[in-house]
Amino acid sequence: MSIRNKLLLFMLTLLAAVAAVLTLLFFYNERSAIASNNQRKNFQILLAMSEVCREIHDTPGKSSAYRYFKAFLKTPEIIKVSCSDRRGRTFMEDRYYNPYPHPFSNLFKTFPPPQTGVWETKNDNGVEILQASLKARSVKGGAITAHVDFSTQLISQEMDSSLRQTSARFFIILSLAFAAGCIGILIITRVVVKPIQLMAEAARMIGSGRLGHRIPAAGGDEMGMLASEFNEMADKLKELDEMKKDFVSSITHDLRSPVTGIELCADLIKELAEKHEYNKIPEQLFSINEHSQRLNRFIDSLLEISKIESGKTTLDIKAVNLEELSDRAVRALKPYAGQKGIKMELVVGQTISDTRGDPDRLYQVLANIIGNAVKFTNSGSVGVYITTAPGWQQIRVCDTGIGIPEHEIKNLFSKFYRINSDSRGYPSSRQGTGLGLFIAKFIIEQHGGRIEAKSSPGKGSEFTIFFPT
Ligand SMILES: Nc1ncnc2c1ncn2[C@@H]1O[C@H](COP(=O)(O)OP(=O)(O)OP(=O)(O)O)[C@@H](O)[C@H]1O
Ligand SMILES: [Mg+2]
Structure with missing residues (x-):
């Protein structure tokens, strides 16, 4: 797998993990926020109900309190409201009975009741009811109790739909952010991997013998520094290559010239011998000797260099x-x-x-x-x-x-x-x-x-x- 694909895979996995953690956090936070909002709302309903009960108890026949009393049933999850006096006699009651039990939401099967008042869950003909009651002191004297029955299934459905709505909005935003993240990752991997690709290409070119190839100047970051180090290394390689060429040509020259000298002298000796000019032969032999001494010196020097380079030279102190x-x-x-x-x-x-x-x-x-x-x-x-x-x-x-x-x-x-x-x-x-x-x-x-x-x-x-x- 190429380094770019590895990087892409790594960053996408990271992005997906971040998205998953955000989703979980969002879900649990939102769920508990909705539950506590609902708790507050139910308690406020019960409180308002106790006000209405007191009003009706203290000023019986007062029309506005009756109207308010009826208005409570317009809230879908309330199925019954009633007020009772201190002897427990119901002096006001109204109910709305939804004959079709609603299924429970999977998200909110239970929810904590408020601290104040009495909150009890009961089953009434297949409909689960949350019965709430709150005592209040009437002005005329004596305590009255306000009762509100909620359908727990409807409450949970209401909370469920509110969670679904905010979740849908959250997922749209998350998807947009994810898409933007993916585009960003594609750009980043391209920017990061490009210099590596250039370097790999340059190494391939140099490996194939094109020692003049260089990486174009990059910025002052680590990749730029690596590129300039690479270029310096390529310069040195080129220099070494030229030195090697010089070395081969100078060795060839230094070996060839005395050998050619010896060859020429030998030819000359042959000619002189054919012409019977033996007196001129010693001079040629002297030259041969000089050429071979030069050759020997050169070979000695080469051997010495190889000893120096292999670290095998020792001193006789x-x-x-x-x-x-x-x-x-x-x-x-x-x-x-x-x-x-x-x-x-x-x-x-x-x-x-x-x-x-x-x-x-x-x-x-x-x-x-x-x-x-x-x-x-x-x-x-x-x-x-x-x-x-x-x-x-x-x-x-x-x-x-x-x-x-x-x-x-x-x-x-x-x-x-x-x-x-x-x-x-x-x-x-x-x-x-x-x-x-x-x-x-x-x-x-x-x-x-x-x-x-x-x-x-x-x-x-x-x-x-x-x-x-
Ligand atoms: N005294 C000098 N005056 C001018 N040039 C010099 C002198 N000494 C050395 N050089 C230059 O430095 C080069 C290197 O000297 P070096 O002794 O290493 O090599 P060489 O004399 O050419 O060969 P070798 O000593 O191996 O037979 C010489 O070829 C010459 O060009
Ligand atoms: Mg010398």
Whole structure:
């Protein structure tokens, strides 16, 4: 069942329950209101009757009192009226006898009598009678009693028809309110469910690969917030998808270029061998060696990334000296810097004491950062400066190279991130895999340190490693 139908069913059930409770409340309230009105009315009749009896007793023959006496019988439910004196002798009586007994109403079979006077129910030839009598003191002296006989069946019928009339009005109003409620519920469920439907549609579109699909901007309520969260999530998915595409294309490129290089060298060796130019073969073998080393480095980096991502990297902690490690890295890169005509220097401010860390991993970090400085510098110098501060040892690698645009600095330490080289006048063939700084940052942070970069494009860059001691 759809969420809209469930909501509709729930709200309609709720509406029906409210209507049922209202009906019951109305019925019981109205029933007791009608019963107490009737009680009051009957008592007032008895009271008026006692007045008339007194009048007739005190001023016999007075015409108006007789007229009133007769008038009582015009009330349908009164079947007999009489007055008696203090000896119980009836001095006035009139009756109207309805020969057809009326059926009792189902709604009012019994009703409480008033507190004042004597109220008794009797059966008179199949007609149930409510006999009421009230004593009054006459002016002439002595007590008189007024008697009124009511037909209980007629009283109950009268009350019944009055309850039916108000109930009919109540049901008309309730039906109108119910219909309005149903329309309201239809509108509400539509308004509530619409954003959910839009979201389901968007999730389906994104699931089918249309990552550009977004939910139209909704209000500032929870649904609006959910829609904007969803859109943000879709943006991230799109970004990840683009990264994945870049990753696949960069991996393909990084794997293919050394393999193609090896293939070309092998073809060349074959040609040289056919032409018996054996003296040129070692040069090609040297190239093959370089290409395979590059391939190996790339595969190593990929393996390292997968280890980092699966949380399987461990450190082999022992005593290390950052000065010694930096010196090793500088010496290893000096021939490369020499080839490019770049001056390299290592400047150590104070005596650098031993600290604890994984020497191989830290060497890897320094080799990459100093290597980058040489790689991305065409002329000038590369300097490595080591200083200490309380709790820290600091290695600063400065170059006078091509520099890094300000907006790229935040991305430098991301996986596979390489700055578009064409815009910087730097041949893309000389770029690496874009994994070096990502791995370096991870290793430094694993040691509890941090790395920062700053640069002025065209003037040079500066990478600083803070290492805790
Ligand atoms: N000193 C620097 N001067 C200018 N650009 C730099 C410098 N260091 C890094 N970069 C830029 O940052 C990118 C990322 O460096 P990173 O060391 O992660 O990758 P890489 O050197 O290209 O490849 P890898 O180190 O994996 O062989 C580089 O491709 C380069 O564009
Ligand atoms: Mg590098």
